[in-house]
Amino acid sequence: MNLQYIGLKEINGPLIFLDNVKGIGFDEMVEIRLENGSVRHGRVVEITGDLAAILVFEGTRDLSLTNTVIKFNGKPMEIGLSKNVLGRVFNGIGSPIDDLGPVYVDEYRDINGEPLNPVSRLYPKNYINTGISSIDGLTTLIRGQKLPIFSGSGLPHNDLAVQIVKQAKLTGKDADKFAVIFAAMGVTNDVANYFRRSFEEAGVLDNVVMFLNLSNDPIIERLLTPRCALTTAEYLAYKHNMHILVVMTDMTAYCEALREFSSSKGEIPGRKGYPGYLYSDLASLFERAGIIKNAKGSVTQIPILTMPNDDITHPIPDLTGYITEGQIVLDRDLHRQGVYPPIGVLPSLSRLMKDGIGAGYTRKDHQPLMNQIFASYAKVMDARSLASVIGEDELSTTDKSYIQFGKYFEKHFISQGMINREIRETLDLGWKLLSIFPREELDRTDDKILDEFYNHEVAVSQFELNDDLIIKELSNEEN
Amino acid sequence: MNEVYSINGPVIKVKNAKNFKIMEKVFVGKQKLLGEVISINDDHTVIQVYESTTGLMRGEKVYNSGEAISAVLGPGLLGNIFDGIQRPLYSIFEANGAYIKPGTNVDCLDMKKTWNIKMKVKTGDYIRFGQIFAVVQETSLIEHRLLVPKNVIGEVIMAKPDGHYSLEDVVVQVKDKNDTIHNLSLYQKWPIKEPRPIAKRLPLTIPLVSGQRVIDTLFPIAKGGSAAVPGGFGTGKTMMQHQFAKWCDADIIVYIGCGERGNEMTQTLDEFTELIDPKSNKPLIERTVLIANTSNMPVAAREASIYTGITIAEYYRDMGYHVALMADSTSRWAEALREISGRLEEMPAEEGFPAYLPSRISQFYERAGYVNTLSDSSGSVSIVGAISPQGADFSEPVTQNTKRFVRAFWALDKELAYARHYAAINWNLSYSEYIGDLSKWYNKNISTDFLESRQRFITILAEENKLMEIVKLIGKDVLPDDQKLVLEIARVIRVGYLQQNAFHKDDTFVPLEKQLRMMKLILYLEKSASNILKEGKAFSLLQKSNIFEKIIKVKYDIPNDNLDMFEEYYKIIDESLSQIR
Numbered sequence A: 001m002n003l004q005y006i007g008l009k010e011i012n013g014p015l016i017f018l019d020n021v022k023g024i025g026f027d028e029m030v031e032i033r034l035e036n037g038s039v040r041h042g043r044v045v046e047i048t049g050d051l052a053a054i055l056v057f058e059g060t061r062d063l064s065l066t067n068t069v070i071k072f073n074g075k076p077m078e079i080g081l082s083k084n085v086l087g088r089v090f091n092g093i094g095s096p097i098d099d100l101g102p103v104y105v106d107e108y109r110d111i112n113g114e115p116l117n118p119v120s121r122l123y124p125k126n127y128i129n130t131g132i133s134s135i136d137g138l139t140t141l142i143r144g145q146k147l148p149i150f151s152g153s154g155l156p157h158n159d160l161a162v163q164i165v166k167q168a169k170l171t172g173k174d175a176d177k178f179a180v181i182f183a184a185m186g187v188t189n190d191v192a193n194y195f196r197r198s199f200e201e202a203g204v205l206d207n208v209v210m211f212l213n214l215s216n217d218p219i220i221e222r223l224l225t226p227r228c229a230l231t232t233a234e235y236l237a238y239k240h241n242m243h244i245l246v247v248m249t250d251m252t253a254y255c256e257a258l259r260e261f262s263s264s265k266g267e268i269p270g271r272k273g274y275p276g277y278l279y280s281d282l283a284s285l286f287e288r289a290g291i292i293k294n295a296k297g298s299v300t301q302i303p304i305l306t307m308p309n310d311d312i313t314h315p316i317p318d319l320t321g322y323i324t325e326g327q328i329v330l331d332r333d334l335h336r337q338g339v340y341p342p343i344g345v346l347p348s349l350s351r352l353m354k355d356g357i358g359a360g361y362t363r364k365d366h367q368p369l370m371n372q373i374f375a376s377y378a379k380v381m382d383a384r385s386l387a388s389v390i391g392e393d394e395l396s397t398t399d400k401s402y403i404q405f406g407k408y409f410e411k412h413f414i415s416q417g418m419i420n421r422e423i424r425e426t427l428d429l430g431w432k433l434l435s436i437f438p439r440e441e442l443d444r445t446d447d448k449i450l451d452e453f454y455n456h457e458v459a460v461s462q463f464e465l466n467d468d469l470i471i472k473e474l475s476n477e478e479n
Numbered sequence B: 001m002n003e004v005y006s007i008n009g010p011v012i013k014v015k016n017a018k019n020f021k022i023m024e025k026v027f028v029g030k031q032k033l034l035g036e037v038i039s040i041n042d043d044h045t046v047i048q049v050y051e052s053t054t055g056l057m058r059g060e061k062v063y064n065s066g067e068a069i070s071a072v073l074g075p076g077l078l079g080n081i082f083d084g085i086q087r088p089l090y091s092i093f094e095a096n097g098a099y100i101k102p103g104t105n106v107d108c109l110d111m112k113k114t115w116n117i118k119m120k121v122k123t124g125d126y127i128r129f130g131q132i133f134a135v136v137q138e139t140s141l142i143e144h145r146l147l148v149p150k151n152v153i154g155e156v157i158m159a160k161p162d163g164h165y166s167l168e169d170v171v172v173q174v175k176d177k178n179d180t181i182h183n184l185s186l187y188q189k190w191p192i193k194e195p196r197p198i199a200k201r202l203p204l205t206i207p208l209v210s211g212q213r214v215i216d217t218l219f220p221i222a223k224g225g226s227a228a229v230p231g232g233f234g235t236g237k238t239m240m241q242h243q244f245a246k247w248c249d250a251d252i253i254v255y256i257g258c259g260e261r262g263n264e265m266t267q268t269l270d271e272f273t274e275l276i277d278p279k280s281n282k283p284l285i286e287r288t289v290l291i292a293n294t295s296n297m298p299v300a301a302r303e304a305s306i307y308t309g310i311t312i313a314e315y316y317r318d319m320g321y322h323v324a325l326m327a328d329s330t331s332r333w334a335e336a337l338r339e340i341s342g343r344l345e346e347m348p349a350e351e352g353f354p355a356y357l358p359s360r361i362s363q364f365y366e367r368a369g370y371v372n373t374l375s376d377s378s379g380s381v382s383i384v385g386a387i388s389p390q391g392a393d394f395s396e397p398v399t400q401n402t403k404r405f406v407r408a409f410w411a412l413d414k415e416l417a418y419a420r421h422y423a424a425i426n427w428n429l430s431y432s433e434y435i436g437d438l439s440k441w442y443n444k445n446i447s448t449d450f451l452e453s454r455q456r457f458i459t460i461l462a463e464e465n466k467l468m469e470i471v472k473l474i475g476k477d478v479l480p481d482d483q484k485l486v487l488e489i490a491r492v493i494r495v496g497y498l499q500q501n502a503f504h505k506d507d508t509f510v511p512l513e514k515q516l517r518m519m520k521l522i523l524y525l526e527k528s529a530s531n532i533l534k535e536g537k538a539f540s541l542l543q544k545s546n547i548f549e550k551i552i553k554v555k556y557d558i559p560n561d562n563l564d565m566f567e568e569y570y571k572i573i574d575e576s577l578s579q580i581r
């Protein structure tokens, strides 16, 4: 049923309106052919009687009421897929842009996907070793999880994403079953190239699919980019049993495109002008992460977003956090102090880790270590704010020990550069740092665990605390 | 014939239709998508569609059903998982595989399965709406009591013998005073937006015990009461609801995942199937009904999920059970209202929410209660609703309006969650208005010490709060020793009592008896320590004795089944303090 219409009734922002149309479906894809032969794509977003509103992804520039031919495709937007997409580069709506010609198509899939039935999901439990202490130790990434990076402009979220991809390569028999899908929305060419180069260096380029909607590409097209990427991910994961890591950046640009679409449609805006359905819309992307029964693959998502003004309560990070299974929050202060990766561990969280760590997965002391680090590091913050009022010298010995711990924790644990750490190293390091404290301060931890892992002497020698006045005071008091 | 005129997401309009009823169930288009009539005027009828409208065309037919959107009530609800419009997800899985496709038509309950029923009425009996006419063991845990449906009152003219029947079999016939014959089968339908009638509301005097210390001790909820759990993302709303669903002393749990994560529902399903209820030794799933309308499922069905859930809850209440309903999250439900309202171009009130938001919220919470049922027994529905305030800001409309209609408010706190103090319930912002009504119960069933100790705890925490203002300015060291002790005891209360580890085998659920003993032990420590200070000994000596840490760890070190061990701890306190003397 390929219906064609000539001419438009109205053009408004990214929307065009067509009158006297019959037999078209809601959400259907259309092709818009201009006089000069170029083709744009659109989607039916509202039908009122004979009037259809169509969203044009590439924008309405150069369109007039008379110079277009509209063809209705009779179905929602689809993308052609096969294993040959691996190693290829596409634009934001899934057309190849790497001069390697069209992709062989094994099957077409609707990019909107369908909601996964909760009873067909498998609860994710296998952890992915990223080699980064603050992630593996404190916000463990699980295969099939959606774990975003909340960043700010100028923070090294791209480096972190690349480091995760490089270091998270599966080893052993699953290694060739690993692929990365990279979806860029509104990022610069430099950023896209940086990712490309890094994948190349990591030797994974043949197992990468890139979907690029760069900052100078049509804005509304961004609404399709993550959907193309996730459809590809699902295809590879569930049809070819691959483990797919989807990196999507920058979700803020995606949300802005959605806002633009919504306002041009005249919808009642919600907070900060974003449409009321931003939550549902983001959920329709993020919920596509997971593992399903009867398939061996998995889809893990690392969406990256830049928080406007570093404000975590802004609707974009806020709604994202309500959907994703935790978040990794980058901290500008740590970044200023030269800490890399500057992960603010307190607001960061991985909700799926509890079932993927501990004996049999990582190590039995993982959970208690993590609880204690969070509790102790939270007190570091209290001690610091007190110090900022009364001065560090006036602090009690205990508070001083927290200041001390905070310093060493950030310097040795959080800050690790591009080094790849084994989980065992991360956990041991954590205990060494906690052992800076007198044992009584570790009030979250079982005695049994402390007997095995607490060792003040090692901490003293490792961090050369002997010369340190504070610790001397402390150990004197202990005797 | 009625035809689709306009389509805007889940909202469609039909022009010039006269024969629709408001709230009527309709089927839309070739795929027979499920929808509900939400407004009618002389020009057009507005329908919200519970499934994806992708591909729907103008001119497709809209079919009446003549009835309101209803829940199907009968045996087979327990242990099952449904979407927001009560379609069983297992059946959808069998029909469509991994994904949920629009237009999937499956029975809400298994119509083929037979149930072994025992009749409670015989020919010649006079029966009426709400009475029990037969019973069936629905799961090994729960006896399902079949209730006479609405508008039926009269004489039993036929009653089948005990035996195996399927849901649609007519097992009783009733003749009313107009000689109309009513057929009673094993199921009935009930419009989800209409509260089920009761005989009488009763005062709320019994707590819904959850085994969560901060709730049971500080901010309890009554059976038949309602509570709200607001909190930013990751503060522990879902965990709190799971803990309640697992451990609270209700007979039946209705758990609604409303616009939340798919994985969480999978986890609930897995866990509840595995977890054995300590009281009955049966898997928890046998007393649980799950409703999962996750965030990526159609938004109109999300709106319905809350009503489907509460209707099922009321149905079991009417059998004489205590039902606890968890709704995670009511904010997603409110947002569904907002989204539909926006598509209808209604005039928005606060933050884009429709003006009728407060009345919808109140209607929902009004359906909680402790009642005398129409079958002369008593039962209750308690509601625990999670709220996901935007930006974790409690001044937003959903939190504010919910606060007006619930009497327990458990405010989750980002700072506590960041420090991994769970349950992250902020004791300064939270409250329970039930405590007065429940005091008699605590005094009689636990001990008069319970509420006294509770009061002392609250006083200490309030004192700590005041002292912290000073400490924030000048540090702890300058405080006099007795105030240092207050801070230390407050820490013991916070870390050793209020904080509770949901992943620890003993700490995950703590009986009231142990809660009382823990409180008394902590207060004994307070008293003994303060005596030491009065004797002129320095606070630093107390601290060095390590006794505070020992008491903090009592929650882990004394197993729930060996409460006698508390006696040892009194000795430990005495001993370690005597060494200071």
Ligand SMILES: Nc1ncnc2c1ncn2[C@@H]1O[C@H](COP(=O)(O)OP(=O)(O)OP(=O)(O)O)[C@@H](O)[C@H]1O
Binding pocket: A321, A322, A323, A349, A350, A351, A352, A354, B231, B232, B233, B234, B235, B236, B237, B238, B239, B240, B260, B388, B422, B423, B424, B500, B501, B502, B503
């Ligand atoms: N009682 C608890 N014991 C231990 N850990 C907890 C507890 N409560 C919460 N947590 C931790 O906090 C995490 C987040 O909790 P939860 O998923 O309940 O948050 P939420 O408030 O429902 O968030 P959202 O609004 O995003 O759904 C959990 O994954 C768990 O790690």
Ligand SMILES: [Mg+2]
Binding pocket: B237, B238, B239, B260, B328
């Ligand atoms: Mg939650």
